[in-house]
Amino acid sequence: MEAFLISTGVVALAEIGDKTQLLALVLAAKYRRPVPIILGILVATLLNHAAAGVVGAWLAAWLGEELLRWILGLSFIAMAFWMLVPDKLDDEDTKPARFGVFLSTLIAFFVVEIGDKTQIATVALAAKYSSLIAVVGGTTLGMMLANVPAVLLGEVAAKKLPMRLVHGVAAAIFAVLGLLVLLRADQAL
Numbered sequence: 001m002e003a004f005l006i007s008t009g010v011v012a013l014a015e016i017g018d019k020t021q022l023l024a025l026v027l028a029a030k031y032r033r034p035v036p037i038i039l040g041i042l043v044a045t046l047l048n049h050a051a052a053g054v055v056g057a058w059l060a061a062w063l064g065e066e067l068l069r070w071i072l073g074l075s076f077i078a079m080a081f082w083m084l085v086p087d088k089l090d091d092e093d094t095k096p097a098r099f100g101v102f103l104s105t106l107i108a109f110f111v112v113e114i115g116d117k118t119q120i121a122t123v124a125l126a127a128k129y130s131s132l133i134a135v136v137g138g139t140t141l142g143m144m145l146a147n148v149p150a151v152l153l154g155e156v157a158a159k160k161l162p163m164r165l166v167h168g169v170a171a172a173i174f175a176v177l178g179l180l181v182l183l184r185a186d187q188a189l
Contacts (some may be wrong), residue, residue: 007138008145010125010173011118020112024150026137028109031101034151038144040105041151045143046111046136049122056126063127068183075124076178080171083153118143120172139154 015021026092027037099107105116113119122139 001134002009003131004141005136006177007122007129007135008078008127010177011121011139012141012145013142013169013173014121015143018117018146019153020109020116020118020143021146021150023108023112024147027101027105028151031104031158033087036102036146037099037151039104039163040102041109041147042140042144044106044109044113045140048110048119049139049143052119053124053126053132056123056128056135057130059123060127062129070182071127073178073180075120075184076174077182078178080174080178084171088139097143117181 024037024041028034031037059071118139122135125139126132126135
């Protein structure tokens with residue numbers, strides 16, 4: 001349950017103000033059809049985070065416990081700093097339109113999420129926790145918790161959220177996770 005809850009919280013916070021959330025806003029404004037957009041986000045996130053989770057689980061098995069702890073600790077701390085860098089959505093990220101709303105959303109979200117903070121967080125969380133299903137379920141729920149309101153409420157809600165505070169809280173969570181992992185790694189030696 002810990003893996004699920006931490007994965008949900010970390011990704012929900014990390015996603016606020018992220019370029020995929022900005023993409024959700026753009027798609028909602030462009031198509032004004034929330035159900036296929038939300039379903040496209042869900043399927044894209046499940047596919048993307050399942051792949052990221054498998055990579056994380058593979059890394060955990062391949063690297064060994066001691067090396068993995070150091071890599072994870074430093075990765076979480078790096079994510080903390082990365083959270084403080086605001087995202088922006090490139091114009092080319094908003095172009096998918098020829099496949100219908102659902103498929104356009106699925107393709108756009110899947111592609112934009114590649115190498116994104118939340119995908120990298122999913123790799124790290126899957127490497128940290130042994131329950132791949134809990135991590136992928138949690139990170140997917142976190143994405144949905146951040147993006148569904150963006151789709152439903154649009155730009156009004158996004159402009160009222162204190163982005164610096166949200167990013168600061170997410171950065172603090174990543175930093176604490178990183179330090180906890182490093183302290184455990186230090187104890188293991």
